[in-house]
Amino acid sequence: MYKYDAIDRQLLDERVAQFRDQVRRWKAGELSDDEFRPLRVQNGLYIQRHAPMYRIAVPYGMLNSAQLRRLAHIARTYDRGYGHFTTRHNMQFNWPKIEDCPDIMAELAEVEMHSIQTSGNDIRNITTDQFAGVAPDEIIDPRPLAEIVRQWSMFHPEFYFLPRKFKIAISGSLDDRAVTWFHDIGLHLKVVDGEIGFTVIVGGGLGRTPIRGQVIREFLPWQHLLSYCEAILRVYNRFGRRDNAFKARIKILVQALGIEAFGEQVEAEWSHLKDGPLTLTQAEYDRIAAHFAPPAYDTAAGSGDFAEKRAADKAFARWVERNTHPHKVAGYRAVTLSLKPHGVAPGDITDQQLDLVADLADRYSFGEARVSHEQNLILADVREADLHAVWLEAKKAGLATPNIGLLTGIICCPGGDVCDLANAKSIPIAKAIQKRFDNLDYLFDIGDIELNISGCMNACGHHHVGHIGILGIDRNDAEFYQVTLGGRQGNDARLGKVIGPSFSAEEMPDVVEKIIGVYLESRHADECFLDTFDRIGIDPFKNRVYEGRAHGQAKNTERRAA
Amino acid sequence: MAQLIKDKQIVADTWLTLELGENDTAESIALPAGDVIFPFAVWQARKDEILARGGKIGLLIKGEDLVEEVAADIAHFAVIAVNFPKFVDGRGYSTASLLRQRYGYTGELRAVGDILHDQLFYLTRVGFDAYALRDDKSAAYAIEKGFSVFSDAYQPSTTQPQPLFRRRSA
Incomplete structure (x- = not known):
């Protein structure tokens, strides 16, 4: 794992001092709320429904035991004894005091952690595959390059006030486990004719306007990673929309120009930057990669009595x-x-x-x-x-529920219980579904399936790419849930299709049970949920879920009669 | 009036910034004498007149103005002011990088508009050397703290053309 050198540490300490001073100026009235807001969010600090929310980066998902213990200490000392891991390798605390956050940041810095750029209109935490370095299908370990991008993106003077947030994901394996098709920049490591490089994907994203990214460059030799990213970011920073926050992500710019015209602009910009000082050196790659060298595996150990x-x-x-x-x-x-x-x-x-x-x-x-x-x-x-x-x-310790990749291994945002952006609660829906399917035999029989829940269209629960996706929406001040089917992550990543009109919270366990029922009745041997869905389409699910349910015109008639 | 900071001091602004009023057009507005910062559109429309006028010339670039369009004119300007309509509008950082690193501009590069303490470090790195700090903010504190937030940086920039990784391995 990457170990900070003196300069890395110095920058973090200086960041703590800067943030402490910003909080002080805000308390003293020298910074207005509006002026403080962008500064605090660039340090991961939100003002939420009940209390501030403080978001800490776990760069490309790596943690060491000292860092885990420090997070435990922070949960105990500054929060209510727990934290929340997000879908972007971040940890969120939901109850700290703003005044404590500089101290928390200082405690994090001691273990080489931070909350920098975990929010705000800047380059966010770099994400990758949780099995990086150990996966059998890995082509190249993405972590050294992720660390290189992390350093380049931190406090980048030109890209610190972008039109909107910017997320980069790197995958180094045959199977994409980093959702690279739905990031502002997605990078797929590959080897072509013995040369290491990337397929560069741009303009993907979930959220309000979910769009699958498009390939902007089939092959980019690894040495050009930073100069090429710089070219993309410069075009985006200059020409991305700033008049409407909902249309400010790079995906909107790419859609507006078309991938070819956008690509031409990037190439034109890159022609000036290519082979410049940002060109990565073998020495730097080796310096960083040495931190990710395989540990001293005990290859003679065998499996002991594992099989028995x-x-x-x-x-x-x-x-x-x-x-x-x-x-x-x-x-x-x-x-x-x-x-x-x-x-x-x-x-x-x-x-x-x-x-x-x-x-x-x-x-x-x-x-x-x-x-x-x-x-x-x-x-x-x-x-x-x-x-x-x-x-x-x-x-x-309650950490061994065997439900990874099963129906109750739900991916879920914090939702309306704590999040200020949410339109609806998400956690009670997850719990209700887990309660309904609280039978391991049944769960194992259902098999591989991914269920994702987001409490609003910002899609922190990645509901668009869930095999079953659930989105909380607000309708006339009441919470409703829209269901999508057939979304997926991976190499064939795509968005789910909306099944029809939304449901109340109470209906959701029934709805999921009906969807599962159709699958179980229709599946061929060895078919998982997605296989069956791809074969039979959405209609059988739709018919079952809305069977006997008045909707559309009939519902209006019913309502008038009542 | 903003407080103009240059070389870590508050200095008097000796330039007149020409503003296009509602009833003015770039083509019709009267061109003042002396050292004047001209709006981008006025410069574009009336280069020859401005040059014939005598007096030093400055240029005001706003967010949507494309710096490429004046790349060939850069030798004429003693000041280029880049406007930040809101401090979270970051287009001006790219404009500055291009002026300094691509078009070789060496004159005064002035950040104007919504300029606050916490931008100063980043503005300096991309190449600004004059800062019109908003007048309700403490210039003394900005001068004391705003420019020295971080002792180093990872990226190449106008003030440090080599990225940290090239200096680290040296």
């Missing part, structure tokens, strides 16, 4: 099936600690759990952990011989 334990204990076997993942080193697996126990807000974690994950990381996974965009924690390097011990400890 797995055969003997059905609960353990289930956990291994759902919550552990192949590793490129024989005898090792990656473990997902589920932050989706039934009845708890998805992605939430207590201070005690954070401390326990730190201990598990130290004992079983070289002192490191990762955050996934599915809002779980990962121990990436666990020996198969240790899996049973890890499972027992994780289970005791």
Whole structure:
């Protein structure tokens, strides 16, 4: 994992001092609320429904045990004993005091963490694949390049007041696990004729206007990563719309110009920057990559009694099936600690759990952990011989629900319970669905499926790419939920289709049950939900869900009669 | 009136900034004598007249003005003022980078409009060297703290053409 040098540390300390001074000037009335707002959000500090929300970056998802313990300490000391992992490798605290945030920031800086550019109209936290460095299908470890982009993007003087926020994701594996098709810039590492580079995707995004990104360049040699990003950002900074925040993302500019014209502008800009000082050097790549060298794997360790334990204990076997993942080193697996126990807000974690994950990381996974965009924690390097011990400890702490990739492993934003932007609550919907499907046999029978919930069109729960997507909407001051089907992440990423008129909160568990019912009745052997959906289309689901339900004209008639 | 900061001091603004009123057009407005900062459109419409006038010439660039269009004229300007309509409008940073790094402008580059303490560090890095701080803000505090927020930076910029990674590995 990347270790700060003296300059990295110095910059962070200076940031703390700057923010402390900004808070002081705001309290003293030297900065108005309007003037303070952009400054505080660029430090991850929002004013929310009940209290401030403080968002901390976990760059490309990597955490070490000291950082986990520090997050636990912050949860205990400054918050209510828990935090929330988001879909963008960030951790959010929902109850800190604004006056405490400079101190929290100083505590974070001590463990090489920060909240810089986790909000605001700037380049946000760089995200990637939670299995980076260990996935068998990996072509190139994306983390060194993600760290290089992190440094370039931090306090970039030209791109600090963009038209709108800007998100970059990097994938280095055959299967895209970083949702790169739905980022402002998505980067796919690949090797062409022995040369390492990227396919560059631009103009994707979820939110109010969900758009799949488009390829702006089929192959960009890795040395040009920063100069090319600089060219894209400069065109966007100059020509992106600033008159309407809802039309200010780069995707709107790309749509307005068309990918070809936009690409020509970027290439014209790049022709001036290419081969300039931003051209990456092998020395810098090697310096950064050395931080991500594989740990000292014990390749002679074998699997111990893993196979026997797995055969003997059905609960353990289930956990291994759902919550552990192949590793490129024989005898090792990656473990997902589920932050989706039934009845708890998805992605939430207590201070005690954070401390326990730190201990598990130290004992079983070289002192490191990762955050996934599915809002779980990962121990990436666990020996198969240790899996049973890890499972027992994780289970005791409520971190071993075997529901990764199953219906109740819901991806969910914090929603209207705490978020000021939300139109509707999302967590109670997730909990109600988990309650309805609180049967492991049934969940395993349903198999692979992704359910995503967002409490508003800003789509923090990535509902557009859920196999089942649920979006909270506000209709005449009442909370309703719109359902989409068939969305997906990955190489074939696409948006779900709206199934029809929206539902009340109380209806949602029934709606999901009916959708699952259609799948179970219609599936062929070995078909997962998406396979069946792709084969039979949306109509059978629609018919079942709206069966006997008055809508449209009939509903109006009904309403008039009542 | 803003407070003009240059070389970490408050200085008197010796320039007249010509403003286009509601009933003025670039073609019809009277051209004052002396050292004048002209709106972009006035310069574009009446270069020859402005040059014939004597007196030093300044240019005011607003957000939507394309700096490329005056790239060939840069030698004529002693001041280029770049307007920030709101401090969160960041177009001017790109304008400054282009003027300094691509078009080789070496005269005074002045940030005007909604200029506040917390922009000064970034403005300096992209190449501004004069700052019309909004007059309700403390210029003394801005001079004391605003320019020295960070001791170094990762990116190349006008004031440091080499990115940190090239200086690190040196």
